Amino acid sequence: MALGSLDPVTTARVVLILALLAGALFFTFVSMVGVIRLPDVYARAHTASQADTLGAGFGLAAVALTLGWQGASVKTAILLFFIFVTNPTAAHAVARAAFEDGNVPWTEGDERR
């Protein structure tokens, strides 16, 4: 499907969808690198929660824009709302459990682990 054959509104919409998807992929990739490379559980929990906030946010926005005005878009918005509610809580639970277990945060100068 060539972009030139579409009307301007549809073209703008497709471009916006692609931009949102690119943003979702970028933030998810950054978060993935962080989960692999950051030194301790607290830093990893923080970057893992960013993947959902920005990555899933942009991704679901792209989905909603693709679907247009229909019932499924409302479900997408509800899904985004629950991700925004539960994701920080999950990160909080992980960090709290690690601290409760006596996990010492990594500080500058410590060895990488």
Place this chain on the structure above:
Amino acid sequence: MSDTPGAGSDVDDAAAGSGDASDAPDVSDRPPIEPTYSGHDDRPHLSQIQRQQTPYTESQVIMSTVKVVAPFALTFGLFVTFHGADSPGGGFQGGAIAAAVVLMIAFAFGIDATREWFTNVVVVGLAVGGVLVFGGIGLVGLVDGGTFLEYARLPIPHPVKYGMEGVEILGIAPIVAGVLVGLFFLLAAGFDDRDGAGTETEIADATTDDATTEDDR
């Protein structure tokens, strides 16, 4: 284990605390350590070791979120279950989501409290009841002279549709939910590996003993 207040720097305390935690100490044998005040000013400051001794308090953040999310998650589980016969979804997925709600409540409000609320009778009842319903619906066709699970022979209106729904909703979903919750409770009780593999009675003892450190986390 140093009981003296203010001994060592914070870093030493923290390091000792983490090493202590990995050794899995039996807290119940030790006398409780009174919270002491240490640090360079008069502000109360619990060292890492002392903080490990304090009983675990449930997180206000997690409890509030679970209170809000749990009804929606259970509704979603039922939604997925009821859609099983003619669209994506089904008893397996819906039962797993319903079991995840119980796990979520256990993480937020404590596993022992959840075990008292969602008793073993309910867990076993869900699994066994599901098996009985599944077998019962299946055997109706067999008794009527047909084959196992032949929905068309059920004595109800729209037998194929409602027979399949009955197997999904009343059969598979409770089985999956009950088995998953039961496995979670078993894992949470921990395994006594001091003298070989844990037996049934040891696991049962561990579930009733709420003084162990494992259950507090």
